[in-house]
Structure formats: structure tokens, C-alpha cells
Amino acid sequence: MAELPDLVGKGSQSAQDAARAAGFLVTSHDSLGRGRNRVLDRNWKVCFQTPRPGQQATDTEVDLGAVKLTIRPSPLLVAAEHIGLQICAGSTRRSPPLPLERVERSVIRVIHSLHDQDATEHQP
Secondary structure: OOOEEEOOOEEEHHHHHHHHHHOOOEEEOOOOOOOOOOOHHHHHHEEEEEEEEEEEOOOOOOEEEEEEOOOOHHHHHHHHHOOOOOOOOOOOOOOOOOOHHHHHHHHHHHHHHHHHHHHHHHOO
């Protein structure tokens, strides 16, 4: 048994390094379902992990769901706009824009929630 750290919100490479240092096997995938290969893990951010943080057997495989960070609008920003979060500094909406960091945390929570919901619906 070992303590699996909370890896959500970390860069994919840092998260993998932390999980491996704790003694776990690690896999990861594109959490948007696009099946993209991750050539450079530093360009990806972890949105969810399975299993959750805490004491786990070290032979447990840790799966990390990540999104790619890009110069173009990232999937996080696109998803944020899709769910109605205002992010543009020059927006004409009346409410002030949210800081990017807060938007990322909100979108990660939404993706994590959807993943948990999907996993619950597909349990035998």
C-alpha cells in the first residue's frame, strides 16, 4: 500500500512522475476522447484520475485523463465557453471575466464530474 497523491490539475508529466515515484503503474489518455497521441506530456494537463487519491495497493494501475494545452484556444477554454463561463477580457457581457486559472479549475471539475457519472452508469 502507498499514498496516491492528488494529481488533478498537474501537468501530465509531473503527475506521471509523482505517481511512479509513489510506486504506481501509470497510463493516461486524451480525456476529450479525440484519441490524440501525447508526444510531449508537458503539453497536457490532468483533468481526472482513477483511482482517487489516498491509500492504494501499489499494483493498482493509475489512469490519468488529460487535455492538451495549446497556443490556440485550448479544449478547456472551448469547454468553458460551451458551458457558459465568461473568459474574454474584452467581453461585452455585463459580468466581469473570470481569471483563466479559475476557468480551468471549473472545467476540470465539470469533466471530472462527467467522468464519474459515466463510470457509475457503466458499472455492472
